[in-house]
Amino acid sequence: MKMITAIIKPFKLDEVREALSGIGVQGITVTEVKGFGRQKGHTELYRGAEYVVDFLPKVRIDAAVDESIVDRVIEAIEASARTGKIGDGKIFVMSIEQVVRIRTGETGKDAL
Amino acid sequence: MLKKFIASLALGVAALGYSGAAFSQAASAPAAEAAPAAAAPATIPAAATPAAAASAAPTPVPNKGDTAWMTVATALVILMTIPGLALFYGGLVRSKNMLSVLMQVMMVFCLIFVLWVVYGYSLAFTASNPFFGTLDKLFLKGMTPDSVAATFSKGVYLPEFTYVAFQGTFAAITTCLIVGAFAERMKFSAVLLFSVLWFTFAYIPISHMVWYWDGPDAITSEKTLETVTAAAGFMWAKGALDFAGGTVVHINAAIAGLVGAFLIGKRVGYGKESMAPHNLPMTMIGASLLWVGWFGFNAGSNLEANGSAALAFLNTTVATAVAALAWSAGEALMRGKASMLGAASGAVAGLVAITPACGYVGIGGGIVIGLAAGLLCLWGVNGLKRLLGADDSLDVFGVHGVGGITGALLTGVFAAPSLGGVGIYNYVTNKGGEWSGIGTQLWIQAQGVFWTIVISGVVAFVAYKIVDLTIGLRVSEEEEREGLDITSHGETAYGK
Numbered sequence: 001m002k003m004i005t006a007i008i009k010p011f012k013l014d015e016v017r018e019a020l021s022g023i024g025v026q027g028i029t030v031t032e033v034k035g036f037g038r039q040k041g042h043t044e045l046y047r048g049a050e051y052v053v054d055f056l057p058k059v060r061i062d063a064a065v066d067e068s069i070v071d072r073v074i075e076a077i078e079a080s081a082r083t084g085k086i087g088d089g090k091i092f093v094m095s096i097e098q099v100v101r102i103r104t105g106e107t108g109k110d111a112l
Numbered sequence: 113m114l115k116k117f118i119a120s121l122a123l124g125v126a127a128l129g130y131s132g133a134a135f136s137q138a139a140s141a142p143a144a145e146a147a148p149a150a151a152a153p154a155t156i157p158a159a160a161t162p163a164a165a166a167s168a169a170p171t172p173v174p175n176k177g178d179t180a181w182m183t184v185a186t187a188l189v190i191l192m193t194i195p196g197l198a199l200f201y202g203g204l205v206r207s208k209n210m211l212s213v214l215m216q217v218m219m220v221f222c223l224i225f226v227l228w229v230v231y232g233y234s235l236a237f238t239a240s241n242p243f244f245g246t247l248d249k250l251f252l253k254g255m256t257p258d259s260v261a262a263t264f265s266k267g268v269y270l271p272e273f274t275y276v277a278f279q280g281t282f283a284a285i286t287t288c289l290i291v292g293a294f295a296e297r298m299k300f301s302a303v304l305l306f307s308v309l310w311f312t313f314a315y316i317p318i319s320h321m322v323w324y325w326d327g328p329d330a331i332t333s334e335k336t337l338e339t340v341t342a343a344a345g346f347m348w349a350k351g352a353l354d355f356a357g358g359t360v361v362h363i364n365a366a367i368a369g370l371v372g373a374f375l376i377g378k379r380v381g382y383g384k385e386s387m388a389p390h391n392l393p394m395t396m397i398g399a400s401l402l403w404v405g406w407f408g409f410n411a412g413s414n415l416e417a418n419g420s421a422a423l424a425f426l427n428t429t430v431a432t433a434v435a436a437l438a439w440s441a442g443e444a445l446m447r448g449k450a451s452m453l454g455a456a457s458g459a460v461a462g463l464v465a466i467t468p469a470c471g472y473v474g475i476g477g478g479i480v481i482g483l484a485a486g487l488l489c490l491w492g493v494n495g496l497k498r499l500l501g502a503d504d505s506l507d508v509f510g511v512h513g514v515g516g517i518t519g520a521l522l523t524g525v526f527a528a529p530s531l532g533g534v535g536i537y538n539y540v541t542n543k544g545g546e547w548s549g550i551g552t553q554l555w556i557q558a559q560g561v562f563w564t565i566v567i568s569g570v571v572a573f574v575a576y577k578i579v580d581l582t583i584g585l586r587v588s589e590e591e592e593r594e595g596l597d598i599t600s601h602g603e604t605a606y607g608k
């Protein structure tokens with residue numbers, strides 16, 4: 001079992017969600033985050049006070065999936081989230097030790 | 113306990129100070145009501161003039177149209193403070209301090225308005241000396257619904273209660289303006305105590321000095337003009353022109369704010385951490401309410417509903433619009449973008465600058481004043497602010513100080529009939545349009561500006577020191593970091 005975490009541009013969320021549904025991913029968790037990589041921030045100006053804001057708003061998607069579909073998930077996210085410009089984001093893949101479905105108590109792959 | 117004792121002690125000392133000085137002078141000219149010039153109005157003590165109660169003519173009846181307008185104008189000025197100024201300031205601070213700003217503005221408004229009817233009106237608008245009046249009208253003693261106050265036209269009156277209320281809103285909003293300078297770090301109790309002290313020893317004298325006179329009915333000849341001038345406020349007697357309070361309100365508050373910003377020190381993290389406004393839509397709402405309310409402030413200062421009020425109204429629209437455009441243009445040239453905050457600030461700057469001028473200058477003058485204010489105040493919150501080095505949180509001096517000084521001085525220029533102004537009204541010949549020269553008037557205006565700065569600055573300094581030594585001015589660093597809403601008022605603005 002793997003946890004796939006993707007940081008993407010916020011306006012790409014709907015596209016990515018649809019792409020994931022298309023390959024059979026049943027559920028995802030979405031968080032609004034902020035961060036930066038190579039994409040520069042912006043400057044805000046309030047009367048005489050200038051603020052450089054490094055952080056940009058991003059969206060984080062977490063999806064717990066079976067190993068067998070990891071590559072297809074990565075491909076789907078990449079394709080739907082890409083714009084070709086700096087700041088498109090990153091995908092991280094991590095191992096999951098245990099998964100539990102709270103309603104039924106199922107564990108492991110049955111809980112994905 | 114100690115705080116309450118100190119506060120009541122301060123109030124008691126103030127009352128003693130004023131009454132002591134007042135009783136040491138014989139009551140001279142009749143008080144500000146416009147009773148027929150020959151007889152003294154019934155409200156002053158009988159010892160002052162003979163047969164005080166026996167007026168030669170029946171009590172004058174106020175004009176209903178003027179009274180209706182002034183009632184509305186008063187309500188508009190209240191709107192300027194709550195919620196206009198409250199929201200304008202509130203949106204500019206960080207969310208953790210929003211309620212503290214709203215609270216300070218609302219409470220100072222309430223406090224000062226009450227003190228106004230208790231002793232403020234009496235000390236500001238009765239006759240005694242060029243700097244303050246008497247306590248003859250303490251708690252508005254002797255005033256009834258039939259009491260009248262003078263306007264700027266002979267034989268035209270307002271109910272005195274209306275005049276009291278209108279002037280009270282000015283006293284309150286002036287004191288409220290100051291809180292912007294030390295926002296986000298001052299103790300709530302300190303704000304209240306300072307406000308009482310400054311209102312009593314700076315606002316009251318300055319409003320008396322600039323606006324007190326016996327009224328036009330008392331002027332029938334050169335001799336009576338001399339009498340009235342001798343009994344009038346210090347700056348009024350010099351001939352300073354301040355239609356709605358460029359000196360009394362804006363420069364006055366701005367200096368008190370600047371002194372406060374210096375004395376209380378910079379906010380923790382100033383220059384390093386983000387102190388960006390948390391809700392600029394609120395600031396824009398506040399600025400808009402200020403603009404609409406300002407029609408009551410400026411046009412209402414005419415005290416009658418006539419062409420002069422109409423001129424003040426028009427100038428208040430035009431100068432403000434020009435100032436907002438000028439600030440935005442300046443900002444776009446300087447920084448590449450015109451901001452909403454800049455437009456709102458520019459509008460306020462224009463409103464401030466046109467305040468002393470609105471009933472005196474023509475539209476051309478109004479446009480120039482707006483242009484000057486928009487650009488000079490833009491510098492005021494940028495270059496000048498850096499030069500001064502104080503953390504004037506909400507740019508009270510940059511906008512109200514620079515704008516007030518600009519407007520006060522330019523009034524002396526554009527009131528000139530040759531530049532489209534109305535000139536000065538002669539109550540002896542009963543004709544307007546007199547003018548002794550721009551240089552002369554400019555010098556008089558400069559003196560008004562100067563004395564306002566000195567009195568306000570000195571009183572503010574002493575008042576802050578007294579407050580600091582008794583209560584302490586500033587909250588602790590932890591309280592400042594956590595936010596005044598939760599630490600001073602036990603609540604959060606947005607429930608987080």
